[in-house]
Amino acid sequence: xxxxxxxxxxxxxxxxxxxxxxxxxxxxxxxxxxxxxxxxxxxxxxxxxxxxxxxxxxxxxxxxxxxxxxxxxxxxxxxxxxxxxxxxxxxxxxxxxxxxxxxxxxxxxxxxxxxxxxxxxxxxxxxxxxxxxxxxxxxxxxxxxxxxxxxxxxxxxxxxxxxxxxxxxxxxxxxxxxxxxxxxxxxxxxxxxxxxxxxxxxxxxxxxxxxxxxxxxxxxxxxxxxxxxxxxxxxxxxxxxxxxxxxxxxxxxxxxxxxxxxxxxxxxxxxxxxxxxxxxxxxxxxxxxxxxxxxxxxxxxxxxxxxxxxxxxxxxxxxxxxxxxxxxxxxxxxxxxxxxxxxxxxxxxxxxxxxxxxxxxxxxxxxxxxxxxxxxxxxxxxxxxxxxxxxxxxxxxxxxxxxxxxxxxxxxxxxxxxxxxxxxxxxxxxxxxxxxxxxxxxxxxxxxxxxxxxxxxxxxxxxxxxxxxxxxxxxxxxxxxxxxxxxxxxxxxxxxxxxxxxxxxxxxxxxxxxxxxxxxxxxxxxxxxxxxxxxxxxxxxxxxxxxxxxxxxxxxxxxxxxxxxxxxxxx
Numbered sequence: 001x002x003x004x005x006x007x008x009x010x011x012x013x014x015x016x017x018x019x020x021x022x023x024x025x026x027x028x029x030x031x032x033x034x035x036x037x038x039x040x041x042x043x044x045x046x047x048x049x050x051x052x053x054x055x056x057x058x059x060x061x062x063x064x065x066x067x068x069x070x071x072x073x074x075x076x077x078x079x080x081x082x083x084x085x086x087x088x089x090x091x092x093x094x095x096x097x098x099x100x101x102x103x104x105x106x107x108x109x110x111x112x113x114x115x116x117x118x119x120x121x122x123x124x125x126x127x128x129x130x131x132x133x134x135x136x137x138x139x140x141x142x143x144x145x146x147x148x149x150x151x152x153x154x155x156x157x158x159x160x161x162x163x164x165x166x167x168x169x170x171x172x173x174x175x176x177x178x179x180x181x182x183x184x185x186x187x188x189x190x191x192x193x194x195x196x197x198x199x200x201x202x203x204x205x206x207x208x209x210x211x212x213x214x215x216x217x218x219x220x221x222x223x224x225x226x227x228x229x230x231x232x233x234x235x236x237x238x239x240x241x242x243x244x245x246x247x248x249x250x251x252x253x254x255x256x257x258x259x260x261x262x263x264x265x266x267x268x269x270x271x272x273x274x275x276x277x278x279x280x281x282x283x284x285x286x287x288x289x290x291x292x293x294x295x296x297x298x299x300x301x302x303x304x305x306x307x308x309x310x311x312x313x314x315x316x317x318x319x320x321x322x323x324x325x326x327x328x329x330x331x332x333x334x335x336x337x338x339x340x341x342x343x344x345x346x347x348x349x350x351x352x353x354x355x356x357x358x359x360x361x362x363x364x365x366x367x368x369x370x371x372x373x374x375x376x377x378x379x380x381x382x383x384x385x386x387x388x389x390x391x392x393x394x395x396x397x398x399x400x401x402x403x404x405x406x407x408x409x410x411x412x413x414x415x416x417x418x419x420x421x422x423x424x425x426x427x428x429x430x431x432x433x434x435x436x437x438x439x440x441x442x443x444x445x446x447x448x449x450x451x452x453x454x455x456x457x458x459x460x461x462x463x464x465x466x467x468x469x470x471x472x473x474x475x476x477x478x479x480x481x482x483x484x485x486x487x488x489x490x491x492x493x494x495x496x497x498x499x500x501x502x503x504x505x506x507x508x509x510x511x512x513x514x515x516x517x518x519x520x521x522x523x524x525x526x527x528x529x530x531x532x533x534x535x536x537x538x539x540x541x542x543x544x545x546x547x548x549x550x551x552x553x554x555x556x557x558x559x560x561x562x563x564x565x566x567x568x569x570x571x
Contacts, residue, residue: 013039013264014566016286016301018271018316021118023535023551024307025249025257026161030559031305032262036566039264039299040254041288043308044114046267047121049227049251053240055089063088082500083111085122090238093121101455103444107497108458110311110504116267117250118309119502122238125214125246126546127167128370128389129158129178133377134432134543141376143385143434144541148512148521151178157553165247165552166223168231168367169212176387177209177372177545183218185210186233186367190359191394191423198484199371206480208392211370214247214549226252233363246366268292270451273320274304274329274531282530283329289451303530303562303571306508307555310536311340311441314507315456317533318443330518330525336508338440340460341542343503344388344431346493347470349477351425351486353394360396360420368393371427371480373544375472384468386432387544390477397421425486429473432544434465435506460498503547505539523558530571532558 014036017027024040031038050056060066067089074081077097086094095112102110113119132151138144155178162181171179188196188210196208215231216223223229228244228251237246244251257263268291275298277284285300306313314337320329328336371390375382397420439461443454474491481489498504511517514526523538525531534555536547543550565571 011297011299013037013299013301015039015303015305015562016041016299017305017307018286019118019307019309019312019535020116020249020254020265021307021309021535022120022123022249022548023555024118024305025120025253026552026555027305027307027534027559028257028263029253030556031563032257032260034560034563035262036563037262037264038257039266039301041269041271041286041299042116042118042265042267043270043291044116044118044267046265047116047250049244049255050240050242053242054092055239056236056242058089058239079109080111082109082496083502084124085238089236090122093238093240099450101449103447103455103457105457105459106461108460109497109499110458111499111502112309116254116265117248120248121240121250123548124546125237125366126391127162127212127214127549128545129180129212130154130543130545130550131176131178133176133387134541134545137376137386138541141380141385145509145511145513145516147540148510153521154550154553154557157557158549160556161549161552163220164222165214165252166216166219166228167212168210168215168217170210172207172209174207174209174372176374176377177370180212182212183216186217186365187362188369189361189394190356191353191425192369192392194353194356195392195425195481195484199480202483203480205374207372207374208369209372211368211391213367215366216245226256228252231366233365235364235366237366270453271308271316272296272451272453273316274306276320276322276324276329276528278322278324281528283528289453291451294451302566303532305555305559305562306531306533306537307535310504310507310539311456311458313533313535313537314340314441315443315453317508319454325527329531330527332527333515333518335437335516336518337442338437339435339506339509340439340441340504341433341435341506341539342460342498343501343542343544344429344433344462344466344469345501346466346496347429347431347473348492348494349427349474349481349489350492351481351489353423353425353484353486356423382468382472384465384472385434386465386469386542388429388431388469388473389544389546390427390429390473392425392427394423394425396423425481427477427481429470430501430544430546431466431469431473432542434463435509435541436463441507458499462498503536503542505536505542505547508533508537509540510538511540522561523554532562534558
């Protein structure tokens with residue numbers, strides 16, 4: 001293969017964005033609005049809003065397996081079929097295992113969706129802001145480095161993002177989960193109202209509130225201008241929403257960027273590496289391999305935003321080798337690919353609750369509630385580091401005779417189906433994990449993918465801190481549910497491998513000191529200032545809140561900074 005080195009207008013841009021998902025879409029939007037001719041490189045196929053949602057309105061009886069998957073499909077894809085929400089109705093938005101191998105030195109479930117829009121089409125949509133506690137806790141309690149920014153630096157960019165994408169939730173005035181720009185939330189069902197009241201009665205530090213979700217419940221003009229409408233409470237989000245009720249880059253940021261006339265999207269573009277110019281001390285462009293033809297192409301630009309998702313961004317930088325950077329672009333510290341972290345999703349609790357049989361709920365509510373983190377805020381008070389967010393909800397059985405093995409046929413059974421059964425409560429953990437140098441990714445020395453790029457080796461595992469957090473969650477949650485009058489309380493530890501949380505972070509972490517980090521306070525590589533990394537790879541710690549909206553806020557902040565620096569002649 002020979003590289004196409006044409007240096008003409010068709011291969012030269014002001015900015016290149018690698019990746020079209022949640023953060024890449026925001027980079028494209030902000031840069032295009034600033035007048036920069038921007039190329040978005042996506043390794044997967046093209047996906048257009050509505051047009052490429054083939055199952056969005058398909059009734060369940062028209063699926064061959066009623067939305068589930070065949071044994072053959074499971075056997076051929078044992079990894080990706082573990083993903084939350086994966087099914088016959090949305091498998092087209094996930095990779096096939098055999099097409100994208102990697103090396104698991106330790107068990108790690110790497111969940112990926114390669115298409116324009118990336119995993120923004122299938123994400124969980126929870127959008128809580130980080131608090132100042134999360135930015136400062138690693139340094140305060142000694143389990144991580146100091147973040148180069150704090151909540152006040154990101155707060156206006158949170159607002160910027162929230163207004164545009166549409167977030168539902170309540171303003172609760174809680175220090176551990178700051179308020180934002182919200183529309184009305186979905187209703188809280190009756191058992192959860194009862195549990196909330198019990199928590200208020202029995203504790204001073206336990207707050208059950210509406211989580212913040214990227215669902216439009218009261219469209220504003222900015223959302224109508226995007227061609228998006230109100231969430232219909234179908235809870236079929238992972239099929240792609242034809243109403244634009246939830247945020248994805250395909251329904252929101254990328255079409256908005258396209259309207260400026262400054263956007264070019266190139267799908268089927270597998271990024272090999274970022275090219276470093278020894279003479280200028282900057283990156284000059286990106287080397288791409290066409291996914292179909294295997295042709296090598298060079299695209300040039302003044303700035304590069306790396307938003308390929310955390311582990312792929314690590315891979316690209318590790319593979320971007322030069323005389324100046326023999327161990328990967330910007331890697332003077334030797335820490336590139338290290339301090340990979342994730343969220344602890346292993347623990348859950350379920351229970352039954354009597355009563356409320358005259359109560360139900362509207363539609364198929366796509367949102368849960370949150371028990372806001374109450375651990376290790378002002379001081380280190382437990383035998384584990386970090387905090388945890390708890391997602392919670394309650395639901396009713398399909399019909400009263402759900403446990404009756406008899407009579408499940410005939411008129412009486414059909415009559416029973418018309419009435420719902422009793423209420424059940426569930427809660428699950430989203431816990432902070434401690435970044436460790438031993439948790440890392442690196443390039444394979446002898447294995448490559450179908451495009452000749454070294455495979456990524458994952459070496460990531462849990463530790464005793466995670467086990468102690470799980471124990472505390474089980475104890476505290478059981479106690480809280482018992483005080484609320486719940487019964488048949490059961491605790492679970494699914495023991496899933498890291499990665500299945502789909503919140504992988506780190507490897508290219510931000511920091512104040514170039515000796516202990518890769519990126520500065522503006523998400524620039526310390527040693528290559530025209531390369532910005534604003535996806536999960538940039539994270540110095542994981543916090544306990546869902547991270548996607550922080551990636552979006554950091555991306556918007558960095559993109560505006562980059563555009564201003566170009567105007568000043570600094571980039």
